[in-house]
Amino acid sequence: MSSAAPIEPPVLVRVLAPVGRVFLGFLAVVGSISVFTFRALTHCVTPPFYWRLTLRQMMDIGYYSLPVVGMTAIFTGMVLALQSYSGFSRFSAEGAVATVVVLSMTRELGPVLAGLMVAGRVGASMAAEIGTMKVTEQIDALTTLSTNPFKYLVAPRLIAGFLMMPLLVLVADSIGVFGGFLIGVNKLNFNPANYLTRTFEFLELKDVVSGLVKAACFGFVISLMGCYHGYNSRGGAQGVGTATINAVVSALMLILIFNYVITELFFSQ
Amino acid sequence: MSAPPHLKIHVSDLHKSFGRKVVLDGLDLDVARSESVVVIGGSGSGKSVLLKCILGLIRPDSGSIQIDGRDVTDLRGSERDELMLKFGMLFQGSALFDSLTVWENVSFGLIQARGMDRDAARETAIAKLAQVGLAPDVGMLYPAELSGGMQKRVALARAIAADPEIIFFDEPTTGLDPIMGDVINDLIVKCVKELGATTLSITHDLASARKIAHRIAMLHEGKIIWSGPVASIDRSGNPYVDQFIHGRAEGPIQMQVSR
Numbered sequence: 001m002s003s004a005a006p007i008e009p010p011v012l013v014r015v016l017a018p019v020g021r022v023f024l025g026f027l028a029v030v031g032s033i034s035v036f037t038f039r040a041l042t043h044c045v046t047p048p049f050y051w052r053l054t055l056r057q058m059m060d061i062g063y064y065s066l067p068v069v070g071m072t073a074i075f076t077g078m079v080l081a082l083q084s085y086s087g088f089s090r091f092s093a094e095g096a097v098a099t100v101v102v103l104s105m106t107r108e109l110g111p112v113l114a115g116l117m118v119a120g121r122v123g124a125s126m127a128a129e130i131g132t133m134k135v136t137e138q139i140d141a142l143t144t145l146s147t148n149p150f151k152y153l154v155a156p157r158l159i160a161g162f163l164m165m166p167l168l169v170l171v172a173d174s175i176g177v178f179g180g181f182l183i184g185v186n187k188l189n190f191n192p193a194n195y196l197t198r199t200f201e202f203l204e205l206k207d208v209v210s211g212l213v214k215a216a217c218f219g220f221v222i223s224l225m226g227c228y229h230g231y232n233s234r235g236g237a238q239g240v241g242t243a244t245i246n247a248v249v250s251a252l253m254l255i256l257i258f259n260y261v262i263t264e265l266f267f268s269q
Numbered sequence: 270m271s272a273p274p275h276l277k278i279h280v281s282d283l284h285k286s287f288g289r290k291v292v293l294d295g296l297d298l299d300v301a302r303s304e305s306v307v308v309i310g311g312s313g314s315g316k317s318v319l320l321k322c323i324l325g326l327i328r329p330d331s332g333s334i335q336i337d338g339r340d341v342t343d344l345r346g347s348e349r350d351e352l353m354l355k356f357g358m359l360f361q362g363s364a365l366f367d368s369l370t371v372w373e374n375v376s377f378g379l380i381q382a383r384g385m386d387r388d389a390a391r392e393t394a395i396a397k398l399a400q401v402g403l404a405p406d407v408g409m410l411y412p413a414e415l416s417g418g419m420q421k422r423v424a425l426a427r428a429i430a431a432d433p434e435i436i437f438f439d440e441p442t443t444g445l446d447p448i449m450g451d452v453i454n455d456l457i458v459k460c461v462k463e464l465g466a467t468t469l470s471i472t473h474d475l476a477s478a479r480k481i482a483h484r485i486a487m488l489h490e491g492k493i494i495w496s497g498p499v500a501s502i503d504r505s506g507n508p509y510v511d512q513f514i515h516g517r518a519e520g521p522i523q524m525q526v527s528r
């Protein structure tokens with residue numbers, strides 16, 4: 001009789017099998033992202049280069065993200081000043097407000113908040129655009145026209161993300177500090193000259209540089225996730241939608257993870 | 270094992286499956302220099318997949334593809350880009366770049382891959398658009414602003430813009446009115462006659478096939494089950510071909526439908 005019921009696997013196997021499957025799936029994704037990154041990087045450094053496209057992406061990531069990032073930065077700077085003032089007044093340390101604002105902005109909040117905003121804006125649009133090109137065979141068409149899609153689509157976005165995020169964060173830092181200054185002077189009655197002196201008194205180059213390193217790293221990750229998920233989308237509109245969600249969510253997670261790693265590298269003794 | 274020198278395209282024992290679905294199952298196909306071959310076959314029989322395998326857009330599971338006597342099955346990177354200079358491809362779904370205008374689409378290969386300057390490329394693009402019956406001012410529009418048939422003709426103009434040696438047409442006349450369809454047929458014939466291009470076309474339109482083909486090949490269940498000169502299609506003696514060209518629901522080809 002061959003129609004006997006299949007042998008029941010032991011309980012342990014039944015519990016562990018899905019865990020193993022998830023783990024293997026995770027490894028597969030990590031592997032495929034690594035291969036994608038490696039391919040993309042080699043195309044970033046070998047000609048031909050598409051300068052016009054890179055410039056357009058730089059405009060898109062840098063210039064057009066300014067309003068969103070600026071708004072985020074100014075309110076964050078303002079809130080920081082208010083919060084640290086009311087907190088620090090409990091032990092009469094109000095004088096530290098300016099220092100707290102500038103250190104928090106340059107080291108943490110500038111890069112992280114700008115990264116999160118840009119991930120939502122730029123990462124999503126990259127994934128949607130490349131994903132649509134993928135499912136409508138436009139990427140295949142590029143190949144048949146002797147144009148490498150990695151060079152034409154991926155490399156300009158990676159380069160633009162990597163270069164523009166630090167500039168964007170530099171602007172965000174300044175606007176954030178300015179927001180703190182506004183509140184400090186107008187609402188908390190600091191002397192303007194005094195507040196500014198306090199701002200730069202304890203600021204070290206390392207504080208700003210670590211923030212910019214984070215920014216460059218986040219910019220690269222945002223573009224990479226947008227391109228990777230767009231490039232690997234399949235199906236139709238739904239596939240592009242999924243790719244967009246995955247691009248944004250994975251970029252947000254990676255930003256938070258890399259933020260910790262870079263902080264650890266810079267500031268742990 | 271090299272193909273005879275007169276063969277432009279030599280495909281042998283090509284296999285391709287998607288998951289458990291076998292699409293190409295040991296397919297052999299030869300196309301001679303300056304020959305025009307039309308592949309016919311039921312919907313979903315793998316005709317588009319065949320073209321994409323030859324172009325390297327889909328990696329076949331096994332088998333070999335030779336272009337001009339050179340094995341290109343595993344060609345990658347810049348060598349692949351270089352090989353593509355020989356090819357023009359009209360995609361079934363047009364696949365126009367929707368962020369570029371029509372003339373930029375048509376001249377894309379000229380500007381990006383061949384380094385032609387933009388003004389000269391625009392002139393060429395407008396001349397090619399005229400050949401497919403589109404006025405110069407269409408060149409300034411975006412693909413989304415065109416009708417389906419117009420998009421198809423723009424895609425056709427893009428495929429032939431660089432006067433490639435080998436041109437693939439995936440359903441060039443589908444979605445066009447009969448008169449424009451015939452204009453396109455004439456254009457394809459002209460590409461072969463005047464430019465000496467080798468073409469491999471897919472069509473469901475037998476009138477079009479009779480006009481453009483030197484030879485017709487029928488794809489069924491992953492293999493070329495019949496191929497012969499276009500004149501012999503009506504007396505092929507092959508029941509599959511007979512059923513297909515007469516469009517009969519009854520016969521050896523069973524469509525998966527419930528009645």
Ligand SMILES: Nc1ncnc2c1ncn2[C@@H]1O[C@H](COP(=O)(O)OP(=O)(O)OP(=O)(O)O)[C@@H](O)[C@H]1O
Pocket residue numbers: 287292310311312313314315316317318319361
């Ligand atoms: N990327 C893919 N992933 C999975 N299956 C695919 C893919 N591309 C094609 N197929 C499958 O391969 C089969 C052949 O597809 P193909 O597009 O070649 O058909 P076709 O002969 O061109 O049909 P039509 O005349 O309708 O265009 C179909 O059953 C399709 O489902």
Ligand SMILES: [Mg+2]
Pocket residue numbers: 316317318361439
């Ligand atoms: Mg098809």
